[in-house]
Amino acid sequence: MDVRLQISMVFHLDKCIGCHTCSIACKNVWTDRKGAEYMWWNNVETKPGTGYPTAWEDQTKYKGGWEQKNGQPDLKMGGRVLRVLNIFHNPYLPKLDDYYEPWTYKYEDLFNAPEGADQPTARPISMVTGKYMNVEAGPNWDDDLGGSPIYAANDPNLEALTEEQRAELFEIERLVFFYLPRICNHCLNAACVAACPSGAIYKRGEDGIVLINQEVCRGWRMCVTACPYKKTFYNWSTGKSEKCILCFPRLETGQAPACFHSCVGRIRYLGALLYDADRLLDAMKVPDDKLVEAQRDLILDPFDREVIAEAMKNGIDEGAIEAAQRSPVYRYVKEWNLALPLHAEFRTLPMLFYVPPLLPVMAKSEDGLYDASNKELFSPIEKSRLPMEYMAKLFSGGNVDLVQYALKKQYAIRLFKRMETVGDIDHATVKRALEQVNTSEEEAEQIYRLTSLATMDERYVIPPSHREEAMQMLNDDTWAEKGEVGLGFRELPVRGA
Numbered sequence: 176m177d178v179r180l181q182i183s184m185v186f187h188l189d190k191c192i193g194c195h196t197c198s199i200a201c202k203n204v205w206t207d208r209k210g211a212e213y214m215w216w217n218n219v220e221t222k223p224g225t226g227y228p229t230a231w232e233d234q235t236k237y238k239g240g241w242e243q244k245n246g247q248p249d250l251k252m253g254g255r256v257l258r259v260l261n262i263f264h265n266p267y268l269p270k271l272d273d274y275y276e277p278w279t280y281k282y283e284d285l286f287n288a289p290e291g292a293d294q295p296t297a298r299p300i301s302m303v304t305g306k307y308m309n310v311e312a313g314p315n316w317d318d319d320l321g322g323s324p325i326y327a328a329n330d331p332n333l334e335a336l337t338e339e340q341r342a343e344l345f346e347i348e349r350l351v352f353f354y355l356p357r358i359c360n361h362c363l364n365a366a367c368v369a370a371c372p373s374g375a376i377y378k379r380g381e382d383g384i385v386l387i388n389q390e391v392c393r394g395w396r397m398c399v400t401a402c403p404y405k406k407t408f409y410n411w412s413t414g415k416s417e418k419c420i421l422c423f424p425r426l427e428t429g430q431a432p433a434c435f436h437s438c439v440g441r442i443r444y445l446g447a448l449l450y451d452a453d454r455l456l457d458a459m460k461v462p463d464d465k466l467v468e469a470q471r472d473l474i475l476d477p478f479d480r481e482v483i484a485e486a487m488k489n490g491i492d493e494g495a496i497e498a499a500q501r502s503p504v505y506r507y508v509k510e511w512n513l514a515l516p517l518h519a520e521f522r523t524l525p526m527l528f529y530v531p532p533l534l535p536v537m538a539k540s541e542d543g544l545y546d547a548s549n550k551e552l553f554s555p556i557e558k559s560r561l562p563m564e565y566m567a568k569l570f571s572g573g574n575v576d577l578v579q580y581a582l583k584k585q586y587a588i589r590l591f592k593r594m595e596t597v598g599d600i601d602h603a604t605v606k607r608a609l610e611q612v613n614t615s616e617e618e619a620e621q622i623y624r625l626t627s628l629a630t631m632d633e634r635y636v637i638p639p640s641h642r643e644e645a646m647q648m649l650n651d652d653t654w655a656e657k658g659e660v661g662l663g664f665r666e667l668p669v670r671g672a
Contacts, residue, residue: 177452178475178486180495180638181363181383181526182421183504184435185444185514186356187626188532189585193354195219195315197434197443201358204422204433210412212277212302215314216419217434219356223327223344223565224317226355228273231405232518233331238267239403240366240521241459248459248522250370252400258372267400275312277302321352335568344562351560353532355569356442358434359406359419360517360525361385363455363473367418370401375416381640382447383526384421392416394670403521414670431635441629446502446636447495448509448526449475449486459522463572466519473524474509477502490644498638503625504528511622513581515570531570531581533589534559553611556582584612588626591619 201217220226234240238252252258252267261267280297288295301308317326322345333341343349361378365385368376375391376398378384387398387407394414398407407418422432430436435443450473458469475482477499486496499505507514507530514528533555556579557563563575571577587608594600609619625633 176475176482176485178449178482178489178491179383179452180381180486180491180499181448181450182361182426182638183446183448183502183508183526183528184358185504185507185528185530187442187444187507187530188353188355189530190440190442190626191219191354191356191532192440193219193221193318194439196437196439197356198314200433200437201419205420206417210410211408211417213271213274213314214408214410214417216406216408216417217356217358218314219354220315221318221321221327221352222355222569223321223330223333223352223561224323225326225329225331226357227275227314228269228405229312230273230329230331231269232403234403234521236267237269237400237403237405239401239405240518240523241364242522243460246460248364248456250366250401251403252370252397258370258397262372262395262397265396265400268396269399269405271303272312275314275316276308278308278310281307319352322347322350327352332565332568335564335573336562340562340564344560344565349560351535353534353561355517355529356434357404357406357517358527359385359421360404360523360527361419361421363450363524363526364459364522366401366403366521366523367398367407370397371395372397379423381644382423382426382638384423384426385418386420386423387416387418389413389415389417403518403523404525426637427640429637429639431631431637435635441634444503444507444625444629444634446504447499447638448502448505449477449482449491449496449499451475455524458524463520464574466522466572467515467574467577470516470519470524471509471512474505476509477505492639492641492644495638495641498636501636503629503634503636506621506625511584511618512577513584513622515577515581517570519570519572529570530585531566531578533582533585534561553583553586553608556586580612583608584614584622587612587614588619588622591616592623 198215198217198219205216206214218227234251240251241248242251278299278301281300282297284295285297298307299310320326361384368378372395373391373393375388377386392415396409396416398416399409407416410417425432431445435445454473458473461469477496483496508528514530516525516528563578566578567573567575590600590605590608594605
């Protein structure tokens with residue numbers, strides 16, 4: 176058993192209101208600078224929809240992630256020889272049109288325009304060419320257009336649906352959407368790390384955060400292709416690749432990342448997980464519909480004495496183990512089986528998990544009334560407006576049972592609390608619902624409290640970093656690191672360095 180520690184996240188989609196506050200908080204802190212205009216390390220998409228960059232989930236176009244070849248995982252973008260051949264011409268990179276052409280406005284026209292009959296306006300100008308432009312795309316261009324035949328109909332996840340299901344999905348009575356916030360998944364088996372020819376991308380040993388060394392990066396952009404979530408970006412000004420760093424300078428001082436701290440809906444949870452690195456390869460070899468369960472099996476019980484002993488042998492201190500025991504991520508992912516990884520079939524073992532959203536139920540109009548009543552216990556799940564196959568394509572490698580379980584469990588919790596607060600549901604019905612998802616009333620109360628009433632300290636359980644110990648393992652001369660803070664160096668990255 177090789178016990179490692181990983182900082183992991185859960186996003187509770189049933190609480191996301193799509194306000195984009197997280198995106199703006201991240202933009203203001205990290206990517207509000209030259210060369211990073213088009214970058215959104217945190218973005219919020221509408222599903223069904225094509226996302227940012229356009230159709231990022233379509234790996235026939237972008238060749239991101241891993242695939243099974245002769246029983247072994249291999250990068251979908253090709254082996255080392257092919258990557259060398261593509262080093263000066265990579266056909267699988269997203270283009271500017273796949274992101275969007277960043278723009279600002281010519282605000283001085285508001286103040287300097289000559290007197291006229293009309294109110295002056297600030298026309299958009301390109302941040303690439305500096306010329307006037309027509310805005311035709313943006314990072315959340317299809318925001319709230321879940322029923323749009325232009326955007327939603329091009330969602331790659333609709334491949335999992337039959338023609339009949341697709342036709343039903345876009346009927347006016349069924350129009351539905353939900354929000355999907357995305358950041359780097361800080362994967363256990365990160366494809367970007369494996370693809371980097373310079374060895375610039377690495378996973379920190381002490382907490383599993385994936386970073387790009389700006390002093391080593393040569394800007395080959397293999398990481399941009401390899402990442403199936405398209406969460407590495409190329410900075411045209413510095414000639415380096417960049418990505419979400421999970422605000423590690425904040426984590427090292429016990430503060431939540433900026434996007435977490437600013438989240439209005441309180442949908443974000445952060446905590447530590449212990450996992451067995453010896454079983455990583457085996458977890459990648461299972462069929463797509465077994466990947467989520469294989470990933471869950473990697474996560475170890477932080478209360479198990481044998482796990483604690485092996486963790487301490489690997490240098491994980493008592494404070495970090497105690498943090499793993501209080502981790503909200505462990506509860507949602509492992510104990511309650513409510514949170515699922517996004518696109519497990521990419522086989523990167525992403526460490527950002529999502530609690531799928533409860534969706535409006537299917538109903539019908541009759542005699543001028545919209546009848547949404549149902550007699551069956553879990554009808555709101557089985558008759559939700561988005562087919563379960565679509566949700567399974569997103570969150571469980573196509574395994575419908577896992578998504579249905581997570582949704583039924585959430586619904587059972589709702590019934591339980593409605594019985595307590597409204598009183599229009601009898602106890603026998605609630606008991607039957609909880610039994611069907613193997614949940615007790617005590618656990619239902621715990622899920623409700625962590626979902627609805629949790630304080631910031633309960634949502635963000637940040638283990639002590641002990642960065643000095645990690646540096647001591649890498650470098651005997653720890654005094655050499657003294658005086659370096661933040662990004663670890665004091666000179667701006669430059670092209671060709």
